[in-house]
Amino acid sequence: MNTISRSDFNYICELVRRRAAIVLEPDKAYLIETRLTPLARQNGFDSLQALIASLRLNAADSLHRKVVEAITIHETSFFRDAHPFETLQTTILPNLLARRSASQTLAIWCAACSSGQEPFSVAMLAREHFPALVKGRLRIIATDLSGAVLARAREGLYSQTEINRGLPAMLLTRYFDKQGLHWQIKPDIRRMVDFRQNNLAENWPLLPQMDIIFMRNVLIYFGLETKKAILAKVRGILKPDGYLFLGSSETTLNLDAGFEPISMGKTICYQLR
Amino acid sequence: MAVLVIDDSKAMRSLIKRILNDAGFEVLEAGDGQEALECLQRWNHIDLVLVDWDMPGMDGYEFVRTVRATPAYRHLRLMMVTAESELEHVAAALAAGADEYVMKPFTRDAVLGKLDLLRTTRE
Numbered sequence: 350m351n352t353i354s355r356s357d358f359n360y361i362c363e364l365v366r367r368r369a370a371i372v373l374e375p376d377k378a379y380l381i382e383t384r385l386t387p388l389a390r391q392n393g394f395d396s397l398q399a400l401i402a403s404l405r406l407n408a409a410d411s412l413h414r415k416v417v418e419a420i421t422i423h424e425t426s427f428f429r430d431a432h433p434f435e436t437l438q439t440t441i442l443p444n445l446l447a448r449r450s451a452s453q454t455l456a457i458w459c460a461a462c463s464s465g466q467e468p469f470s471v472a473m474l475a476r477e478h479f480p481a482l483v484k485g486r487l488r489i490i491a492t493d494l495s496g497a498v499l500a501r502a503r504e505g506l507y508s509q510t511e512i513n514r515g516l517p518a519m520l521l522t523r524y525f526d527k528q529g530l531h532w533q534i535k536p537d538i539r540r541m542v543d544f545r546q547n548n549l550a551e552n553w554p555l556l557p558q559m560d561i562i563f564m565r566n567v568l569i570y571f572g573l574e575t576k577k578a579i580l581a582k583v584r585g586i587l588k589p590d591g592y593l594f595l596g597s598s599e600t601t602l603n604l605d606a607g608f609e610p611i612s613m614g615k616t617i618c619y620q621l622r
Numbered sequence: 623m624a625v626l627v628i629d630d631s632k633a634m635r636s637l638i639k640r641i642l643n644d645a646g647f648e649v650l651e652a653g654d655g656q657e658a659l660e661c662l663q664r665w666n667h668i669d670l671v672l673v674d675w676d677m678p679g680m681d682g683y684e685f686v687r688t689v690r691a692t693p694a695y696r697h698l699r700l701m702m703v704t705a706e707s708e709l710e711h712v713a714a715a716l717a718a719g720a721d722e723y724v725m726k727p728f729t730r731d732a733v734l735g736k737l738d739l740l741r742t743t744r745e
Contacts, residue, residue: 426735431742509707509725513732517739518723522713 353378357401361385361420364404368417369494370550371570384419418495421570425463427516428470429565432616433594437471437561438478440613441592445560446482448590454486455560458586460549461567462491465502465542466511469534471563472541473520483541490556492547499544505534550575558588566596573604580605584621593619624648624667625737628658628685629674629703634726638672638703641730645737655680659688662695669697670740672733673720675704675711683718690719699740703728 353361361381362373373380382397389400392412404413428434445455459468468491475482493499512521512532525532547553549564550571562583568576584607587593593608594616595601601608601619608619625647629635632653639649650665652658654677662668671689675682682702689695701722702715712723722736 426731428739431738435742509727510729510732513724513728513736515735515739518712518716518720521723522709522716525709527707527709 353382353397353401357398360401360405361416364413365417365420366572368413369421369548370572370575371421372572373420381420385416388415388419415497418497421494424566425466426511426514427466427520429467429515430597430616431515432614433563433565433618434470434474436613436616436618438474441561441618442475442479442482445590446479449560451486454488455482456488456490456557457561458556458559458563459489459491460547460562460564462493462499462502462544463495464498464507464511465491465505465534465544466507466515467491467563467565468502468542468544469505469538472538473524475541476524476538477520487541488557489542490545491542492545494546494548496546499546502542503539503544505539506531507534508532549579553582556586558591559586560588560591562587562591562593565594566599568595568599576604580608584608587621589621591620595619623669623741624650624665625670625672626650626652626658626661626668627672628652628655628677628682629672630654630677631674634674638733641733645734647737654678655682655685655688658685662689662698670699670701670737672701672703675702675706675715683715686715686718686720701736701740703733 358378358381365371365373385400386397389397392400394400394403404416449455457471462468468489471489475487506528508531524535524538526535545554549567564583568579571579580601583593607622609622610617611620625642627635627638627649630653635651639651642649650661650668652661656679673682673685682704686700689698689700700720701724702720703724703726705726707725715723722740724732724736
């Protein structure tokens with residue numbers, strides 16, 4: 350393993366902050382080393398240091414983009430943290446279905462979807478418990494900063510390690526096919542999710558008004574002002590009776606007074622005041 | 623909460639036991655299905671069972687079928703932890719009455735995450 354110098358660490362932090370508005374704490378040197386060392390090798394560099402030297406010498410290009418994407422890929426798993434999905438199934442989706450007319454579509458946005466486990470979890474949950482919703486009344490949009498992870502998400506191909514984490518075995522048998530050593534989610538579930546690239550810290554593409562937004566474990570990577578700006582934009586696209594889910598260690602408190610935390614089952618979600 | 627770990631490999635039992643002990647579970651061990659049935663008769667505070675598939679004597683699949691055919695064990699939650707990783711194996715284990723399935727090799731997070739799933743779905 351290469352050990353990154355303070356100067357190289359600062360350069361990568363500044364690059365990631367400028368491109369993705371993500372603040373890397375000093376204890377994240379290991380993240381840079383573990384994510385960028387393979388990237389250096391794949392791109393023909395002898396070492397992580399050689400990769401960073403090339404980044405410094407050359408104008409912004411696709412290599413800079415790949416570095417930012419490699420650093421900002423997030424940890425994820427199927428049905429991560431379990432409780433938000435239970436609340437979705439037992440309370441939120443039944444409530445919204447009761448409030449909306451039979452012709453209205455429900456829109457759900459997974460705002461930092463990484464390799465797709467979260468939107469596919471929502472899709473499988475809907476298929477299992479709300480068959481009427483699946484027939485043309487559900488729109489799942491999933492976005493991420495990284496084009497590379499979105500390509501993986503669209504393919505829906507997962508390792509055994511990823512399958513082992515959080516995915517109920519019953520759903521594995523119903524919605525996945527074995528492909529060699531990997532598992533691929535079936536095409537009808539893949540078709541339920543519309544994957545798009547979006548940098549939360551920059552201008553957002555045109556998005557419909559959302560009934561439910563999952564924006565979990567992503568605000569923690571941003572600085573204070575960027576968090577506030579993102580939550581202000583969330584207010585703009587969340588329906589008046591819609592629901593926002595953040596990560597279990599995240600909150601809108603002291604960031605945006607426009608949201609009210611609501612305790613639902615074993616989870617907390619946020620609604621507009 | 624007490625967990626019975628059934629695996630013919632002592633090393634594997636030790637690995638799983640360490641993961642579960644660290645997470646606060648009491649762990650009991652058995653080397654095959656028959657020994658596990660004797661454990662269940664002896665200790666009635668076991669709630670969860672982690673069971674390998676391929677074992678000499680009574681294998682994990684047969685153990686699951688036997689437990690599910692015994693009304694006194696209806697409360698037990700059964701999770702197969704096995705190197706068998708084909709879709710047919712997962713489907714067969716569930717059809718026999720297993721509640722969850724983890725494929726070897728596994729991570730600590732995988733085992734604890736699936737146990738959480740079992741406890742959540744039971745509540």
